[in-house]
Amino acid sequence: MRILSRSHAWPILGPAQIRQLEPALQALSPTPLMQSAGLACAQLALAVAPHAQRIWVAAGPGNNGGDGLEAALHLHQWGKDVVVSLAASERSPADAQAALQRAQQAGVCIRSGVPTEWLRAMAAQDLCVDALLGIGATRPLSADLRACVQAMQICAAPVLAIDVPTGLNPQSGQWLDGDSGGSLCVQAHHTLSLISVQAGLLMGHGRDASGQIWLEDLGYRPSQHHLAPLAWLNAPYASAPKTHASHKGSHGDVAVVGGEGLATHGMGMSGAAILAATAALHAGAGRVMLSLLSGPASDSVPPDVMQREFNRLELEKLHVVCGCGGGTAVQAVLLEVLQRSAQLVLDADGLNAVAQDRPLQNALRQRANLQGASLTTVLTPHPLEAARLLDCNTAQVQNDRLKAAQELAERFQCSVILKGSGTVIAAPGHAPRINTSGNGRLATGGTGDVLAGLVGARMAQGLSAFGAACAAVAQHGQVADDWPQEKALTANRLARRLA
Template sequence: MQPLSRSHAWPIMGPAQVQQLEPALQALSPTPLMQSAGLACARLALAVAPHAQRVWVAAGPGNNGGDGLEAALHLHQWGKEVVVSLMALPGQGPADAQAALQRAQQAGVRIQPDVPKEWLQQMAAEDLCIDALLGIGATRPLGADLQACVLAMQKGAAPVLAIDVPTGLNPQSGQWLSGDSADNLAVQATHTLSLIAVQPGLLMAHGRDASGQIWLENLGYQASQHRVPPLAWLNAPYPGTPKRHASHKGSHGDVAVIGGEGMAPHGMDMRGAAILAATAALHAGAGRVILSLLSGHACDSAPPDVMQREFKRLELEKLHVVCGCGGGTAVEAVLPEVLQRSACLVLDADGLNAVARDSVLQNALHQRGSRQSTVITPHPLEAARLLGCSTQQVQSDRLKAAQEMAERFQCSVVLKGSGTVIAAPGQTPRINITGNGRLAIGGTGDVLAGLVGARLAQGPNPFEAACAAVAQHGQVADDWPTGGTLTASRLARRLA
């Protein structure tokens, strides 16, 4: 068992893949998987709450509840005062869970069909609740009995250890099972124990806040030894390799940022977005950075290190192009040429919106896949426009949406958001967990686009360049000084 670490490649699987693996893993173990899972949970409970005297286990009718019953048995035998609230009818549930119930009853564990409200009032902050209500099979809003358990955990003083997934969280998407209603009830876990592999929902959307510290007990699963491959891998940290001494500005690539529509078309000056992308590329170590503003005028506020050039004078075939940041409607006029001629392309923001509106541009983007490197960096709304669906559909399965865009447009995709997904044709996607809510401000996406352009200019293939840029972008936010205000311009200048 190990805590989630950004320095290790962790397998990420959905409920269907985990359930497909269980028979093969059971065949390799002389001990029933449920017993192994319960023992792992009990050991983790002792580790995270070593001074606990009381342990409340809220157990559901399925395998997750069986894991909780097995954990309760061990904690009871180790001298803890344990109460199990079993939210299941007599004889209900799979055979392994029924066997776990019999073992716990025979060991003398106190089991009751409701929430022990008076007993819970005596629990202290050093005690522990174990959430074993639903697990990876959760697909619909909670019933009244489960809501009562969740509410008791929310009101209690003791921390919560969730098995598999905090109850109320969709294991695939990280969205709430009850939708985004204001009266949502879900467990806010202090720790979550993942069994076999990590569920993608723990790393996305509300899962980032609801899961607490994530732990993995693989129960014998090794990706290299089993036929069921992961849905995704945890994104690796940015390695931060320094430039070689024997290098020059031409060794680190030329990045051209095309965007920044002026004031005239709709009464808003969007040149700042392009300047942010150029600043990011500059501070991320691109050899030379060229800014081509669609306003048609040079900008005095651009960094003096950045060259400014008219679009018609750009040698696109020799450049790593970042296009679309603040492009407005003006980007539509240059996009056909950008798609056709750019040696390497990062397409963002209004460039993506223009593609979504025009089937000819969509085909041109797809055609680049056979001869030129491309990375697109949509947020969920832009992704929905590209896929012709709703934002809710994108967010309900971010891995699927990212992979579908990668295949449709034959390029690398950075689907931004909580748990950014990086996908590419022929690659297992990665989920990134660096970054925090400080990035939820205007301009940070432009900074990411410029950073991807710089990493692409420095040599890696588009997928690896995108993975490195996303990891670094989030890590800078994670390392931000406590109490300091993060702005997009400051973020761009902290890249190195």
């Protein structure tokens, strides 16, 4: 058992894949998998709550509840005061029924319903174990499950969830009860993933609801069990020093095209393009050029950044970042950018322009035919921009972020960064990556422009589109994670911290 670490490249499997694996894993072990899972849960319970006297296990009717019953058996035998609330069902799986019989024979106290008075006596040193719903949960909670969730929310003791906190969709990280589900979800302090971590723990609301994620693989070895994963955890960014014999031409030229002027709509957006250029500069691009669609040069541009008129850019030789603060002005240059740019990061208003213009969509697809867009092009949408490109709504994107990112990648034959909680990086021919660095401090204006400039710099330094996307997203989030708590994080400060 281990803490799930960003430095550990672990495959992410779905419920069907885990069920496919279980017979093979069982064949390797003389102990039933449910008993092994229950023992692991009990051991983790002692590790995270070593002074607990009272432990409440809320057990559902399926295999997740069976894991909880097996854990309760061990904790009872180890001298803990354990009470199980069991949501029984005549259709419980055979393994769960066997776990119930074992717990009963061991003398574990098993009740129906919430033991309200007993819970009131629990203290912060005690523990609740959420074993209500497992990895197949897709429907809103029943009344008895809601009662258990609400009891955990008001209990003084912390919560250890098995597989996934109840109320959270294990695949999407969204609430099972829709928009109101936040009030009907277990907020776990620890979550124990069995065999493989579920995607929903790493995306959406899952990152807040899951607490510290632990992994017990139960014998699963990716190198031995050849099973294509839904996704992989994104690896941390590892910087490489510039060689002594290098020069500015060794690290590529980035051109940032964007920044609509104040006169167009009464709101100047040149700052977005300047942020992207600043990020590319501090991330180590050899030279950075800025072409502001607002026209006149800006005094706020860093002196290290060269300003160029758009018609003076040799796009065929450049790594172009287009769209940051581009407004409607970007439409006038976007077709040329799509047709001529050697490598391209398309962000913000560049994406919006493509979403509403079929000729631009065709030009984006043609990049794949002409020069392999999956190797030369990165799209960086947030969920609303992704929805516009896919002609759907934001909820549909958020309900299956892996699918949405992969569909965008296939549709436009590009690498795609679907931003948000648990950013997804996808590309044709690659299993998606889910990034777990970063935090809510990135939810401020301009940080997306910084990411676009950072991707451009990594491409200029020789990484493929997909490799640059993975590296930039990991680094972007890590800078936010390392940011001093006492200092406000702004996009400008973020851009200047890159290296």
